[in-house]
Amino acid sequence: MELGALRSRGVSEAIAEAVPTLARTSESESFASLYERTFPRVYAYVASVLRDRAAAEDVTSQAFERAYRRRRTYRPGRGSREAWLFGIARNAALDELRRRKRRGVLEGDPEDLTAPSPADYAELAVRRETVRAALETLEDRERELVTLKFMGGLSNAEIARVLGLSESNAGTKLHRTITKLREACHDRA
């Protein structure tokens, strides 16, 4: 009887000790998996907004760190984890953009973030150049929308969540922007 009680107590204590560790590990793993899923997309989005590799690295790092520190504030009822993370990244990117504007160091010409590799086919290179040039015709907000959709890989609902719009409004704006982009491509072609 006593042995049983001791065994039982030992198991309980072991579980009690292990639970916080497990919870921490689980949280950490969960965040690590979020990182794995989203890191390239978050970076692509931030880099497209800032158009500066070094600043994009800083801001992406900040965004993930903020998200990690505030991971307990995430509420599933208020959107996906991706939307939540992109919201944090967006705030960090816009803050950085504002700082840069205040300092008057906003770049004149956008940095060539992804130069076509020599292996690219000529036609593909031309097409990419056309798309890039068309992107330049967009306003900042339209460019952000395109970036969230095609580089961030967010759904329209997630974009709506990040930008504080309704889903239908986000869809309409996206359609308008992509149509404008398509026409710009036609004009360039």
Next chain:
Amino acid sequence: MTEPENTTTIQAELRALDEALESGTVTSSDAVERELQELALALRAEGPEPSPDFDAELRARVQDGFPRERRLPRPSRPRLPQLRLPPLPLLGAVASVLVAIAVVVSLNVGSEDGPAGVQNAVREAPAAPSGAAGKLATPERGTASRPAPLDASPSPSIAPAPPTGGRGFAPGERERRIERSASLTLAAPGDRLDRVADGIVRLTDRYDGFVLRSSLSTGDEGTTGGDFELRVPAERLQPAIAELSRLADVRARTQSGDDVTPQFVSAQERLQGARAERRSLLRRLERAPNDAAAESIRRRLDLNAGEIRGLRGQVRDLRTRTDYAKVTVTLQAKDGNGGASSPDPGNGLGGAVDDALGSLSDSVEIAIRLLGVILPLGLLTGGLALGARSVRRRRREAALG
């Protein structure tokens, strides 16, 4: 193109975009949709890719749980150390609670914790005629003539109201003379009335006061009630009232204060004048040229002596009235007939229920007061927080031009 068709087209094209992004290929047969799908894929390919070094570094930090000491250095952009303040809503909430507590405490300090019917009042006495001072009965014991300290300040609950005008209340006088009075109606079971009456007398003695008048009504079933008129040193009125209130259930309580400073000052000034006149008359008597003049001065001196006596009496009376507070206690039998067999609701289950209801009522009262402060402050704080958030958001959005 009509509106529904337009909406349908938009939805179809958006769907085509999603399909292309999902499959990574152009899937639509519609020319426009195909073009859009190609554009979507091209845009996705435009996405900047992070450097492997940066990925490795950030991944390691994620795995380490972002240790605080390993912040990415940014030497080219030195920043001022940021003060980490708690969020505005939290600060607002804390401030609201502190203000609410301060208000409730101040409200409680300003009011007695007695039952309903308790009244406090301080009023200016009208410019009373000097003869009014003689109404106070002479104390029966030696202690009555002991002067109270000059700085015997009134208790907070019946602090005199500040002067509101310049006439009739001696505005320049710093030491106010307040004539205080209190009235208390106590109720106790018939079989305890005698004990309560004894308690009143003992308590008065203990407070260096005296019983000016007392009467106990008796019937077939024992004591049925009583009346007491007490005098208690004014500076000890509050503790005395509090202790009297504990002798039995308080049915009613009234306190008032009359500012008699003008009369006091006036009587003192007239006394000084009369004394000065006496000195002058005595000097004139010494220099009287003949007996007739001396006799005339003596007559005036006699009159002056009478005046001085009267004024001295007025000053003494006023001092006594303000040094001692008048306390009237009415003692009642709780069941109305003084029956010894009546239950004592102050004890037992009934008393406990009464106490519980009283506590509940007090709690509700405090909660309502707290709510009255917290609610508007909370709304204000919430509004400010929302406003600040909106401004911050607008500033951020402004970065996009």
